[in-house]
Structures are given as C-alpha cells and as structure tokens.
Amino acid sequence: MLGRTANGVFWMARYLERAENTARLLDAGFRMALTRDVLTAEAEWRSVILTVGQTAGFEAVHGQAYTGDKVWNFLLRDKANPGSVLAMLEGARTNARSVRTALTREVWEAVNESWMLLSEWLARPVKEAVLGQVLAAVRRQMTLVRGAMDGTMLRNEIHNFTRMGTFIERADNTARILDVKYYVLLPSIAWVGSSLDNVQWESVLRSVAGDRAYRWLNAGAMDPRGIAQFLILDQRFPRSLHFCIDKLRSNLRGLAHEYGHETGAHELLRGLGTQFHDATIESIVEHGLHEFITEFIACNQQVAQAIERDYRFYA
Numbered sequence: 001m002l003g004r005t006a007n008g009v010f011w012m013a014r015y016l017e018r019a020e021n022t023a024r025l026l027d028a029g030f031r032m033a034l035t036r037d038v039l040t041a042e043a044e045w046r047s048v049i050l051t052v053g054q055t056a057g058f059e060a061v062h063g064q065a066y067t068g069d070k071v072w073n074f075l076l077r078d079k080a081n082p083g084s085v086l087a088m089l090e091g092a093r094t095n096a097r098s099v100r101t102a103l104t105r106e107v108w109e110a111v112n113e114s115w116m117l118l119s120e121w122l123a124r125p126v127k128e129a130v131l132g133q134v135l136a137a138v139r140r141q142m143t144l145v146r147g148a149m150d151g152t153m154l155r156n157e158i159h160n161f162t163r164m165g166t167f168i169e170r171a172d173n174t175a176r177i178l179d180v181k182y183y184v185l186l187p188s189i190a191w192v193g194s195s196l197d198n199v200q201w202e203s204v205l206r207s208v209a210g211d212r213a214y215r216w217l218n219a220g221a222m223d224p225r226g227i228a229q230f231l232i233l234d235q236r237f238p239r240s241l242h243f244c245i246d247k248l249r250s251n252l253r254g255l256a257h258e259y260g261h262e263t264g265a266h267e268l269l270r271g272l273g274t275q276f277h278d279a280t281i282e283s284i285v286e287h288g289l290h291e292f293i294t295e296f297i298a299c300n301q302q303v304a305q306a307i308e309r310d311y312r313f314y315a
Contacts, residue, residue: 016166017166021170029068042067043066045067062074104148155254157254175293209239225281232279265306268306
C-alpha cells in the first residue's frame with residue numbers, strides 16, 4: 001500500500017473526528033453559558049477555546065472578547081482559523097478525494113455530501129437561534145460517514161489506518177477536556193462538590209456523549225473521581241482513553257499481520273497499553289491527574305508520529 005494512500009485515509013479520519021469533537025465541545029459550552037451570568041459565561045467560552053488549543057489564534061483575531069458568537073463562529077467557520085470545523089471538513093474532503101479509489105462509493109459520497117451540506121450552513125455567520133441546528137448537523141453528518149465506513153469498508157489495511165486516525169484524535173480530545181476541567185473550569189477549590197461543580201462535570205460528560213452511559217452505570221451519582229475513572233479507564237465506553245488505546249492496538253496488530261512485521265509504533269503502544277492495564281484511578285490521582293494526562297497526550301502524539309514515520313506516509 002502506498003504511503004500517500006495511508007496518509008490520505010488516516011488524515012481524512014482525523015479531520016472528521018476533530019470536526020465532530022469541536023461541535024460536541026461547542027454544544028456543551030453553549031448549554032453551560034445559557035445558565036450563567038455574563039462573566040461566568042465568558043469563562044466557559046474561554047475554556048472551550050483553551051481545550052482545543054487555539055487561545056493564541058483566537059486572541060490574535062478577537063483579543064480578550066470571549067463572547068459566545070465570537071467563539072462559536074471562530075471555531076465553526078472563521079477562514080483565519082485552520083482548526084475550524086469548516087477547515088477540518090475541507091481537509092477531510094481533500095484527503096478523501098485524493099484516495100477516492102481506496103474508499104467505497106458510500107464513504108466518498110458521505111464525506112462529499114457532508115462537506116457540501118455543512119459548508120452551505122457555514123457560509124454565513126451562525127446566529128444563536130440556529131447554533132443548535134448547526135452543531136446537530138455536524139454530529140449527524142459525521143455519524144453518517146462513520147456508519148458508511150463501518151458498513152461498507154473491507155477490513156484491511158485501509159480500514160486499519162482509518163480507524164487509527166479516528167482513535168488517535170478521539171483520545172487526544174478526551175484527555176484535553178479532562179485536563180481543562182480540572183485546572184480551568186472550577187473558579188476555586190471551594191466549589192468542589194458544589195452544584196456548580198456537578199453541572200460542570202455533567203457538561204464534560206455531555207461533550208463526549210457519555211452522560212447517559214455514566215448515569216446508567218453509576219445510578220445517577222455525580223462523583224469527580226468516578227467520572228475521571230469512567231473517561232480514563234472504562235474499557236466499555238468508546239471515548240475513554242483505555243478504549244481508544246485498545247482499538248489502536250488491535251488495528252496496529254492488523255497491520256503487523258498484513259505486512260508480516262512490527263514497527264516502533266507497536267512498541268510504543270504496547271508500553272502505553274500495559275500502563276493502562278496496570279493503572280487504577282487511585283494510582284493516577286496519587287501520581288497527579290494533570291501529570292498523567294500531560295504524559296498521555298505527549299505519548300499519544302508520539303504514537304501518531306511513529307505511525308506516519310514507520311508506514312512512510314509521505315513516500
């Protein structure tokens with residue numbers, strides 16, 4: 001398989017996942033801001049920008065004006081922002097078109113239709129009255145693409161690279177959300193355990209579509225340590241760090257079977273997987289949640305770079 005093809009499907013999947021994650025984060029921020037006064041709402045929108053790592057880019061355009069319409073339009077459609085949903089969709093479509101013969105007709109049509117539909121939605125500034133519809137449309141279209149992939153693609157190396165792009169991006173997103181919650185969202189340690197604290201944790205769960213699953217597993221009780229355990233270690237939840245690592249390992253195993261040998265990426269991921277299988281939420285908290293997440297994000301990035309290098313994405 002050509003490295004260019006591997007690069008195309010890998011980054012197509014990463015862009016699609018990143019677009020969906022940004023929409024989910026905006027939805028959680030919007031719900032939180034609706035129930036806050038002006039100053040607190042601005043703090044919520046600031047945390048959304050911080051989570052996606054675009055503070056410098058946003059402030060270069062808007063300064064310190066973290067109002068809702070500026071934040072969601074910057075993240076959804078601003079042409080000055082290469083990390084906007086619109087830019088992600090364009091990147092996904094460009095990559096899909098470059099490897100069109102490696103995709104099924106259904107996957108290509110789903111990616112192309114998503115780009116055409118959403119680029120029309122995002123052609124003009126998004127007003128508050130239609131923000132919910134726009135965010136729902138992004139999530140719905142990404143779900144359609146994912147369904148086309150699951151339902152029509154051969155389980156071969158192309159599928160493996162696509163899935164790895166998805167789970168690299170998803171793990172990074174969940175880790176960043178958890179980190180921001182612990183260090184930015186709460187105004188003071190005195191708020192821990194308060195109703196505000198619980199609402200913010202619920203927003204975290206909602207941003208990763210885990211609110212119902214967590215409540216079902218925990219009889220509705222909101223407990224910060226339990227939520228951290230759910231998002232880091234629960235192997236049943238498809239957006240937890242452990243689940244993402246397991247999927248990365250299984251897809252890398254598929255490549256080893258296909259090519260007859262392992263690479264440095266396998267070794268890196270094996271070490272990360274062992275770390276997760278041995279971890280408990282107590283050991284993570286004792287080590288330091290921020291330190292654990294920071295190390296995880298760095299290692300996840302190293303795995304992504306190793307995959308690109310080992311499989312010669314630019315050859």
